[in-house]
Amino acid sequence: MVSVAQNLSLSEVLQSITGGLATCTNVVLTRIWLKKPGDICEKCLFLSECPDRTNCLHLVASAGNSKHCTDHQRLNGAFQRFPLGVRKVGLVGKTGEPILMTNLQGSEDWIVDRDWFRNEEIKTFAAQPLVYRGDILGVLGLFDSGVLSQLDFEWLQVFSAHAAVSIANARAFEEIEYLKARLEEENNYLREEITDGFGGGIIGNSSCLQKMMQQIQLVAPTDAAVLITGESGTGKELVANAIHAKSPRHDRVLIKVNCGAVPDTLFESEFFGHVRGSFTGALKDRPGRFELADGGTLFLDEIGEVPLPMQAKLLRVLQEKEIERVGDTRTRKINVRIVAATNRDLRKEVDAGRFRQDLYYRLSVFPLDIPPLRERREDIPPLIIHFIKYFARRMNRPVPKITQASINQLTSYDWPGNVRELQNSLERAMILSKGGILGIESSSTSNYLSVPVKISPKDGETILTRDQIKDTERANIIAALLQTNGKIFGNDGAAVILGMKPSTLASRIKALNITK
Numbered sequence: 470m471v472s473v474a475q476n477l478s479l480s481e482v483l484q485s486i487t488g489g490l491a492t493c494t495n496v497v498l499t500r501i502w503l504k505k506p507g508d509i510c511e512k513c514l515f516l517s518e519c520p521d522r523t524n525c526l527h528l529v530a531s532a533g534n535s536k537h538c539t540d541h542q543r544l545n546g547a548f549q550r551f552p553l554g555v556r557k558v559g560l561v562g563k564t565g566e567p568i569l570m571t572n573l574q575g576s577e578d579w580i581v582d583r584d585w586f587r588n589e590e591i592k593t594f595a596a597q598p599l600v601y602r603g604d605i606l607g608v609l610g611l612f613d614s615g616v617l618s619q620l621d622f623e624w625l626q627v628f629s630a631h632a633a634v635s636i637a638n639a640r641a642f643e644e645i646e647y648l649k650a651r652l653e654e655e656n657n658y659l660r661e662e663i664t665d666g667f668g669g670g671i672i673g674n675s676s677c678l679q680k681m682m683q684q685i686q687l688v689a690p691t692d693a694a695v696l697i698t699g700e701s702g703t704g705k706e707l708v709a710n711a712i713h714a715k716s717p718r719h720d721r722v723l724i725k726v727n728c729g730a731v732p733d734t735l736f737e738s739e740f741f742g743h744v745r746g747s748f749t750g751a752l753k754d755r756p757g758r759f760e761l762a763d764g765g766t767l768f769l770d771e772i773g774e775v776p777l778p779m780q781a782k783l784l785r786v787l788q789e790k791e792i793e794r795v796g797d798t799r800t801r802k803i804n805v806r807i808v809a810a811t812n813r814d815l816r817k818e819v820d821a822g823r824f825r826q827d828l829y830y831r832l833s834v835f836p837l838d839i840p841p842l843r844e845r846r847e848d849i850p851p852l853i854i855h856f857i858k859y860f861a862r863r864m865n866r867p868v869p870k871i872t873q874a875s876i877n878q879l880t881s882y883d884w885p886g887n888v889r890e891l892q893n894s895l896e897r898a899m900i901l902s903k904g905g906i907l908g909i910e911s912s913s914t915s916n917y918l919s920v921p922v923k924i925s926p927k928d929g930e931t932i933l934t935r936d937q938i939k940d941t942e943r944a945n946i947i948a949a950l951l952q953t954n955g956k957i958f959g960n961d962g963a964a965v966i967l968g969m970k971p972s973t974l975a976s977r978i979k980a981l982n983i984t985k
Contacts, residue, residue, distance in 0.1 A: 478745075479639040483530035486609070486632045491532035491541070495615035497589045498533035498541065501599070502526035502551055502558060503607035503636070508800055509550060514581075515559075519552035526551040526562045526608060529798075533612070537588050544798075548581075551608075556581075561596040562608045568596045569622045593617045597629035601637040643754070650756055671707050672855050673848030677840040681708075688835045689715035694787075696772075696832045697810040699839030702889030705810040708839060709768040712808055721765030726758050729771035736779040738795050741786070747796020759792050759803050766806045772832065773813035773824060784828045807832065842887045849880045849891070856892050857907065860899040869899070869907040874968030906965060943981045946974070950983070 483501055490499040507522040519525070528549040533541040554563040557579060561568055571593045575586035593613040599606040609629045611617075617625075671682065688695055689712045697705045706725065713723040731739050738748075742757030758767060769775075775783060786792055791802050809832045818824035842849065853876060861868040884890050898907055949963035956962045957971050957978075964971040 479636065479643055482632075482635045482639040484532070486635070487530045487532035490611065490628075491534060493613075494534060495613050496533055496611065497535055497591055497614055498531065498610075498612040500528060500610045501530040501607060501632075502562065502610070503529050503599075504553070504562060504605065506800065506802075507550075513550045513552070514547050515550070515552050515555050518555045520554060521552070525553060526558060529607075535589060537585075557594070558596055558608050558610055561598050562605060565598045565600055565605050567598060567622075567626060568594070569617065569619075570594045571616045590614050595622060595625055597626055599629055599633040599636060601633045606633055606636055646754055647756060650754055671704065671711060672852050673845060674851070675840075675845035675848045677845050678848060681837065681839065682711075684835075684837055685711050685715065688712065688837070690717065691835075692806050694807045694809070694832050694834045696815070696834075696836045697808065697839065698815075698836065699810075699812065700841045700887055701812045702887035703839040703841060704888050705812075705839060706768070706770065708837065709766075709770075709808045709810065713766040713768075713806075716766065716806065718765050718806055722762060723766045723768060724758050724762035725768040725770060727770045729774040733776050733779075736776065737782065740779075740783070741792045741794055743795035744797045747794075751796070754794075757792065757794065759786065759805055760801065762805045763803050764805075766808055769807065769809040771811060772809040773811040773815060773818055777823070777825070780825045780828050784825060784831060787828075787831050842884045842891065846880050849884075850876050852888065852891060853879060853895065856895045857899065860896050864899060866899070869902055871907045872965060872968040874966075875907065878968070906960075939981065942977070943983060946977060946981065947983060950978075 487499050487501060490496055503526065504524055505527045507519075507525045508527075510516060510519065510522045513519065513525075528544050528546075531542050531544060535541055548558075551559040551562065553559050557568055557570075560566075573580075573586065573592055573594060575583050575591065577583075580586055589612070591612050591614055593611070593616055595611040595613070595617055597609045597611075599609055609625075609632060611625065671678070685708065695709075695712055697708050699705055709725070710723065713719060726739065738751075738755070738757065740757050740759055742755050742760055743751050745751055745753050786803075787807065790804065791800050793800050815824055815829050815833070819826045819829050853871065857871065858868055879891070886893075946963070946967065949966045950957075952966065953961060953963045957964055957974055959965075962971065964974045967974060969977075
């Protein structure tokens with residue numbers, strides 16, 4: 470019992486209990502069944518006798534000295550489950566009353582495998598309940614080739630009582646380790662969010678954006694799975710944040726997984742967790758993202774990158790609402806709301822055989838498409854102001870000014886990278902600028918922000934020749950110089966009006982032969 474008490478892992482405790490009893494030479498087989506939720510009911514040997522599938526006795530440890538069986542530790546045989554109240558083992562598990570049966574012949578009616586009893590010359594069957602603080606944890610069963618006395622049976626009862634305490638302690642220790650690991654993962658996750666996260670919510674007032682916000686208001690209070698689609702950089706993560714924030718789960722954690730960044734070999738461990746020793750490098754138990762998100766929301770970004778074999782396991786979890794860690798036999802119930810996102814056309818991926826149709830339907834209960842930035846240009850100016858203020862605060866700099874001409878230039882660009890490209894471009898401009906006016910140039914030699922300007926003439930408009938463009942530019946610069954009395958530099962100079970760097974304006978004045 471000392472070795473049992475010293476073990477902290479539940480599996481080690483169970484092996485120590487059965488292994489310790491198996492050191493007695495007359496012990497043919499000793500087993501432990503623990504009470505757990507029903508799981509393999511359809512293939513259970515006692516399915517027709519089962520009164521309630523909610524809970525049953527699971528075989529979790531086995532050892533012995535069988536003459537005709539070398540695999541004493543096998544846990545997936547015919548007697549891997551016993552319904553509570555069914556047969557001798559099930560009766561002990563339900564009532565908590567021990568059973569001692571001696572001088573057995575192997576022909577008794579209650580014996581299922583009579584040949585095994587006769588071949589092993591079993592004379593005694595004993596079963597003790599594993600009780601801790603009035604709760605029946607399971608059953609300890611013993612098949613012996615000798616005849617146990619009443620004193621032996623009482624000793625087995627004492628042993629079972631100590632074993633129940635060790636099992637309860639091991640379970641408590643595992644729960645503490647699990648909570649500790651989950652807390653560590655949540656802290657790591659939150660640190661990543663603080664480090665990498667971008668402040669602010671969904672910015673804009675365009676009609677298509679307002680329509681999307683109305684859809685978020687409709688779906689957020691439900692538990693329906695949401696599939697967010699849209700081009701890269703449109704802000705799918707922000708939409709997921711908004712759905713979670715407006716849901717009844719807002720006081721629980723929102724866990725995010727970038728499926729495209731998870732190696733194929735680590736998908737299962739990342740999603741479902743693992744137990745210590747389940748594979749090389751698994752030095753301790755680790756909860757997966759589903760466990761971390763229990764009670765909250767799980768955001769699966771780039772869901773289209775999940776490999777096909779993992780899609781089947783993911784579908785099963787979404788259907789059954791339970792997971793099993795890699796290397797573990799314990800099934801854990803989960804309560805998670807799924808929000809997925811992709812920039813792929815999953816319908817085409819399904820047609821091409823790269824994405825499971827059943828998983829697609831499971832995820833897209835409520836599809837939500839984010840419009841690209843070029844379709845909501847009126848949102849670009851408020852986004853520009855928002856990003857400039859944010860980066861100024863983060864860089865501990867004064868908020869620079871930006872001219873209307875620069876805003877117009879940025880608004881005219883199609884932004885193939887959408888909001889992310891706009892954000893990165895403005896951040897680069899803030900780094901390169903020295904305060905004052907945030908310069909926007911279409912030239913690649915700009916020290917500030919280079920934006921390709923796409924000019925598309927409207928129907929009926931005349932397309933200007935190169936000389937006409939130069940004449941127009943010359944007249945525009947002259948008008949600005951007249952307005953500023955020839956002043957180029959300073960906040961009231963022509964360069965500010967034109968949205969140009971003063972040095973660039975001076976170069977253009979010289980190139981166009983403009984004189985005072």
